[in-house]
Amino acid sequence: MSLNHQSDVISDARLVSQDSRASATPMMEQYIEIKAANPGSLLFYRMGDFYELFFQDALEASRALGITLTRRGQHLGQDIPMCGVPIHAADDYLQKLIGLGYRVSVCEQIEDPAEAKKRGAKSVVRRDVVRLVTPGTITEDKLLSPSDANYLMALARIRAGDEPSLALAWIDISTGVFRVAETTETRLLADILRIDPRELILADSLFEDPALRPSIDPLGRVAVPQPAVLFDSAAAADRLARYFGVATMDGFGTYSRAELAAAAAAVAYVEKTQLAERPALSVPEREEGAATLFIDPATRANLEIVRTLSGERAGSLLKAIDRTVTGGGARLLAERLMSPLTDPEAIRARFDSVSILLDAPRLITDLRAALRQVPDMPRALSRLALGRGGPRDLGAILAGMSAAYAVGETLAGVELPQELDAARAALGKLPLDLGQRLSAMLADDLPLLKRDGNFLRDGADAELDEMRALRDQSRRVIAGLQLDYCEETGVKSLKIKHNNMLGYFIEVAAPQAGPLTEGPEAKARFIHRQTMANAMRFTTTALSELETKIANAADRALSIELTAFDVLSSAVIAQSEAIKAAAAALAVIDVSTALAVLAEEQAYCRPAVDRSLQFRIVGGRHPVVEQALKKNSGPAFVANDCDLSGTPKSRDGESPGAIWLLTGPNMGGKSTFLRQNALIAILAQMGSFVPATEAHIGVVDRLFSRVGASDDLARGRSTFMVEMVETAAILNQATERSLVILDEIGRGTATFDGLSIAWASVEHLHEVNRCRGLFATHFHELTVLSEKLGRLSNVTMRVKEWDGEVIFLHEVGPGAADRSYGIQVAKLAGLPPSVVARARDVLEKLEDADRKNPASQLIDDLPLFQVALRREEARKSEPSKVEAALKALNPDDLTPREALDALYALKRQLG
Structure with a gap:
């Protein structure tokens, strides 16, 4: 939400002046008071069966939701804008508002109208x-994506000494995940985008700090400034200790001051938005920045790791590899893909899990059958802890525990690697008695809301069974009583009905009411209640007594069920740590089986990952493009090798990795080749098998990819400026262990400027960064650098020309291209034949012209200048030298030999 937007939303706070209150109705005065206490959000004000919005909130909501704007009375002489949404559909409207970046304060009636x-x-x-709904603090299933985490993130800065320290804390209150990590100004945006929070809170001073603007501005409405008091580091440890009910945080690990400040701010914001409720958060888990592969923001976007450049999941790497069957597994897969590891041992542990499952296809089948029955236990647990749960959340816990038991039994007796063995152990710690208790108490068909009752099974409670019997059998009793009254009065159309105002009553048509009103006995027995236009209504002592019994039975039955719900919820929450651990274990098993299915289905291989500087890919393929070709029945993907490995220089080490200078035609597949190698590195370090025949990868610490670019007009940057900023970040940060992918550096400016920049960049990567890299270019002049740079090799995308047409082979081989075949691509794109033909003519002359100034020699042949020259020649009377020589010749006087010599002389004059 932008600051301008926030100021619009909170502008109603002006209404709380003394004069304003004096002119308001009691209800509107209450609204104004509550609105003033909750600035910066839309106020959903409960009125009966609707949430109403007034004043500026109504204007905002009507525009955002497309609902009708009405009015309700006047205030200070002006109509009060009003709009509303029905309670039963509130979640749908909340989902849209949250998606647009709004925050919503939900105001409920906290008193019975009868008491008022x-x-x-x-x-x-x-x-x-009762609750502040923000993008980072939602828990409702309808508002959450099952496969995406929903993180609230806090950014804190502590000024200690010359260098201020920054830290991030992020919480998913829908699952209880809580993590912290230190960061720096240079990697801040990359770390934020790695977590991909839905909401980022930071102190007002940080929000306005010019040094942090480059990291905050790209986040847009995700970043929300908060009062600095939330980030007070002096009180941070005590705040966290109080939340977790401990005397000190020392027992949970060592945290920096900045990490404590960020974690405490996140907790404070959760308390602020959830009011009296407390989500079941895990203890903050500290992450080390060096433990994950650093991927800068431009690279993350260019490689389309979790979403495409258009923001879609389809077409991304995540979509291509996702074979998970549970919500928790999908979220864990995305987390691993966003944060690949840099520890070879931890990576190999994940490979081991995939390998053992690949060798046991029957085990995969059994596990996935059980996993498909797993609901989202962490989110159900969170709703129960926050008091927003319903019977179906208890049912989700039961179903999840049952599935966990089944998975545990499937893995029993199987020899498992470390990761899967730990997951199996976590499943074994689920309390059996809780599962048995839930199974014995909960009905098979559960309602959405606990107030609807009927979620306890028959036999769960003896008194409940008795009340239900009285409640349910009352219908037969009422029917029997109605039959008795019909026979007694002789009125066959007599009915016993019920409504909320009168309860049970006897209704007869007005003309037939005589037997109930005539005579003292009838009047004493049938007590008149109401006269309608066409009917009369009565009651009897027997009917009133029966109504009391029925009403009490229904109320008592619901009371028993609500009490049981609270007891069961408390029992579940008491086992929250075991349940969350089991859910995490199921997610690990789901991801491992999913990656095994992917590897089998797509013929992926297990890569060798170590601490060397190797990068050797045999038969590598692009995971997304390959699947797209298969889906569309296109041609088979052409696999290519890539070897950027450092050569051994001694027993104790090896030289830095190589750089490949890639030339070749447009449409030849250069960008695909570049991206596929970057994606293979990401897949390998997240713990997945990779699309290749063979792969050996020395751990990459930083991945940089600049493939394609667009302008950034909002920040005053042209396409070329964006390209240069991204290139500068690479050249300033890449290390010997980094993998750098660069495409067409310098193409956005003048030819010689661009060539010079590309030339210097290649030298810098080779001599200073000393990294492994792929450098694609159309500046064929750069290929001469391989003669002086020992680790630079020339490779090209191969093509074949046939009958004047070019065939792109999509193969990478040694050597350098001598042309880019741009005109052939232009022809394929549909440029008019005349333009293509003219382009060929210009290209031939450019290639033949003096390279010092080809344009000057072409000027006579370009159509625009031809016209001007012809006009100039028309003004001039003297003939050219060639014309003069021709005019002086008399062919009849020349011998054949002399004629031939004259022709050669004319040719020389023409140059």
């Missing part, structure tokens, strides 16, 4: 905000 009436006829029902 006791204070006077004009008394207003007490209301108050």
Whole structure:
């Protein structure tokens, strides 16, 4: 949400002046007071079966939601704008508002209307905000994506000494995940995008700090400034200790001051938005920055790791590799893909899990059958802890525990590697008695809301069974009583009905009411209640007594069920750590089986990953493009090798990795080749098998990819400026262990400027960064660098020309291209034949012209200048030298030999 937008939303706070209150109705005065206490959000004000919005909030909501704007009375002489949404559909409207970046304060009635009436006829029902709904603090299934985490992130800065320290803390209150990590100004945006929070809170001073603007501005409405008091590092440890109910945080690990400040701010914001409720958060888990592969923001976007440049999941790497069957597994897969590891041992542990499952196809089948029954236990647990849960959340816990038991039994007796063995152990710690208790108590068909009742099974509670019997059998009793009254009065159309105002009553048509009103006995027995236009309504002592019994039975049955719900919820929450551990274990098993299915389905290989500087890919393929070709029945993907390995220089080490200078035609597959090698590195270090015949990868610490570019007009940057900024970041940060992918550096400016920049960049990568790299270019002049740079090799995309047409082979081989075949690509794109033909003519002359100034020699042949020259020649009378020589010749006087010599002389004059 932008600052301008926030100021619009909170502008109603001006209404809380004394004069304003004096002119308001009691209800509107209450609204204004509550709105003033909750600035910066839209106020959903409960009125009956609707949430109403007034003043500026109504204007905002009507535009955002496309709902009708009405009015309700006047205030300070002006109509009060109003719009509303029905309670039963509130989640749908909340989803849209949250997606647009709004925050919503939900204001409920906290008093029975009957109690308000006791204070006077004009008394207003007490209301108050029970929850602040923000993008980072939602828990409802309808508002959450099953496969995406929903992180709230806090950024804190501590000034200690010359260098201020920065830290991030992120929480998913829907699952209880809580992590912290230190960061720096240079990697701040990359770390934020790696976590991909839905909401980032930071102190006002940080939000306005010019040094942090480059990292905050790209986040847009995700970044929300908060009062600095939330980030007070002096009180941070105590705040966290109080939240987790411990005397000190020392027992949970060692955290820096900045990490404590960020974690405490995140907790404070959760408390602020959830009010009296407390989500079941895990203890903050500290992450080391060096433990994950650093991927800068431009690279993350260019490689389309979790979403494409257009923001879609389809077409991304994540979509291509996702074979998970549970929500938790999908979220864990995305987390691993966003944060690949740099520790070879940890990576190999993940490979071991995939390998053992690949060798046991029957085990995979059994596991996935059980995993498909796993609901989202962490999110159900969170809703129960926050008091927003329903019977189906208890059912989700039961179903998840049952599936966990089944998975544990499937893995029993199987020899497993470390990761899967730890997961199996976590499943074994689930309390059996809790599962048995839930199974014995919960009905098979559960309602959405606990107030609807009927979620406890028959036999779960003896008193409940008794009340249900009285409640349910009352229908037969009422029917029997109605039959008795019909026979007694002789009125066959007599009905016993029920409504919320009168309860049970006897209704007869007005003309037939005589037997119930005539005579003292009838009047004494049938007590008149209401006269309608066409009917009369009565009651009897027997009917009133029966109504009391029925009403009490239904209320008592619901009361028993609600009490049981609270007891079961408390029992579940008491086992929250075991349940969350089991859910995490199921996610690990799901990801491992999914990656095994992927490897089998797509013929991926297990890569060798170590601490060397190797990067050797045999038969590498692009995971997304390959699957797209298969899906569309296109040609088979052409696999290519890539070897950027450092050569051994001694027993103790090896030289830095190589750089490949890639030339070749447009449409030849250069960008695909570049991207596929970067994606293979990411897949390998996240713990997945890779699309190749063979792969050996020395761990990459930083991955940089600049493939394609667009302008950034909002920040005053042209396409070329964006290209240069991204290139500068690479040249300033890449290390010997980094992998750098660069495509067409310098093409956005003048030819010689661009060539010079590309030339210097290649030298810098080779001599200073000393990294492994792929450098694609159309500046064929760069290929001469391989003669002086020992680790630079020339490779090219191969093509074949046939009958004047070019065939792109999509193969990479040694050597350098001598042309780019741009005109052939232009022809394929549909340029008019005349333009293509003219382009060929110009290209031939450019290639033949003096390279010092080809344009000057071409000027006579370009159509625009030809016209000007012809006009100039028309003004001039003297003939050219060639014309003069021709005019002086008399062919009849020349011998054949002399004629031939004259022709050669004319040819020389023409140059």
